[in-house]
Amino acid sequence: MSDHDDVCVLLPTMNEAETVARVVADFRDVGFENVLVIDGGSTDDTRSIAREAGARVAEQSGRGKGQAVREAVRDHVDAPYVLMADADATYDAADATAMLDPLLAGEADHVIGNRFADMRPGAMTRLNRIGNRIINLAFRAIHRESYRDILSGYRAFTRESFLRLHLTADGFGIETEMAVECVKNRVSVAVVPITYRERPGGSATNLHPIRDGGVIFLELYRKAKTNNPLFYFGSVGVASTVAGLAMGAFVLYRYLAFGISHNTSVVGTAAATETPARPAANGCTAPLTPEATPISIDYRHATLVGERVKFRHTIRIKFSDTR
Ligand SMILES: Nc1nc2c(ncn2[C@@H]2O[C@H](COP(=O)(O)OP(=O)(O)O)[C@@H](O)[C@H]2O)c(=O)[nH]1
Numbered sequence: 001m002s003d004h005d006d007v008c009v010l011l012p013t014m015n016e017a018e019t020v021a022r023v024v025a026d027f028r029d030v031g032f033e034n035v036l037v038i039d040g041g042s043t044d045d046t047r048s049i050a051r052e053a054g055a056r057v058a059e060q061s062g063r064g065k066g067q068a069v070r071e072a073v074r075d076h077v078d079a080p081y082v083l084m085a086d087a088d089a090t091y092d093a094a095d096a097t098a099m100l101d102p103l104l105a106g107e108a109d110h111v112i113g114n115r116f117a118d119m120r121p122g123a124m125t126r127l128n129r130i131g132n133r134i135i136n137l138a139f140r141a142i143h144r145e146s147y148r149d150i151l152s153g154y155r156a157f158t159r160e161s162f163l164r165l166h167l168t169a170d171g172f173g174i175e176t177e178m179a180v181e182c183v184k185n186r187v188s189v190a191v192v193p194i195t196y197r198e199r200p201g202g203s204a205t206n207l208h209p210i211r212d213g214g215v216i217f218l219e220l221y222r223k224a225k226t227n228n229p230l231f232y233f234g235s236v237g238v239a240s241t242v243a244g245l246a247m248g249a250f251v252l253y254r255y256l257a258f259g260i261s262h263n264t265s266v267v268g269t270a271a272a273t274e275t276p277a278r279p280a281a282n283g284c285t286a287p288l289t290p291e292a293t294p295i296s297i298d299y300r301h302a303t304l305v306g307e308r309v310k311f312r313h314t315i316r317i318k319f320s321d322t323r
């Protein structure tokens with residue numbers, strides 16, 4: 001009989017043959033018999049090695065860590081508590097009890113292991129450390145909660161609270177999404193200090209800092225729309241103000257430096273279809289285009305070259321998202 005038979009240890013894997021046996025054994029050694037590996041179609045021996053080490057192994061039907069975790073919790077976990085970790089030996093099974101304590105004490109429904117509390121040398125590249133800091137600061141600014149390390153892969157949660165979260169991210173955006181959805185659904189969160197180690201030589205991360213960092217940022221921004229509309233729509237306002245100022249500065253510069261006058265139209269609620277007036281030799285006109293929408297800003301600068309009208313600059317800003 002295990003000490004923790006109401007806990008399922010969940011390990012998503014993608015080509016972790018190097019470390020998975022050790023990770024499964026470590027969790028079993030500290031009393032977790034129910035270890036589930038959800039594999040993403042590893043091309044090495046991850047699945048057979050995990051099975052031999054005593055884990056239950058399932059294969060995800062889609063792609064990405066996020067899809068794997070969602071499918072695993074929904075279809076392969078019966079236990080009321082889930083402890084999720086990486087299969088790359090960067091997290092310690094010795095921290096498992098501390099991770100689960102807030103759940104078992106009824107103090108929280110979701111626990112985040114804070115890797116910055118005990119980050120071992122080489123565990124995270126400088127680029128990733130900076131990226132993590134920025135993402136955590138942005139999260140705090142947008143969602144007004146400090147979870148310290150929202151991208152941590154060491155999590156403990158009740159199965160019930162996980163299923164209440166509206167999760168859609170397939171890849172590495174899943175941790176960000178879980179944090180945002182916890183705020184949104186008022187799931188109580190505890191942050192616990194943990195140790196974070198370097199991946200052992202020979203194993204390689206599946207995370208691409210630039211690509212996945214971009215995805216995580218977009219995820220954070222996309223979710224800001226519902227959690228902090230003031231921030232989201234305010235940022236659209238700031239972007240259009242900056243664009244407007246840049247256009248104004250450009251027009252002013254051309255006028256002061258070369259005496260070229262410009263006509264600028266900011267399209268309000270009306271759209272027009274008439275053809276622009278024939279411009280003067282060095283003049284400008286700002287036609288409204290037929291496809292102009294209520295929130296487009298359309299600026300065009302035309303010059304007459306011989307008999308032909310040439311448009312020399314076109315600046316168009318369109319916020320189709322807010323249409
Ligand atoms: N099932 C599944 N697991 C994945 C996938 N991508 C990564 N993983 C696993 O998810 C965990 C976290 O990924 P990792 O590469 O360690 O990311 P990092 O900790 O951010 O460097 C590891 O155990 C990976 O093997 C995937 O597409 N499917």
Ligand SMILES: [Mg+2]
Nearest residue numbers: 086088090153
């Ligand atoms: Mg990892």
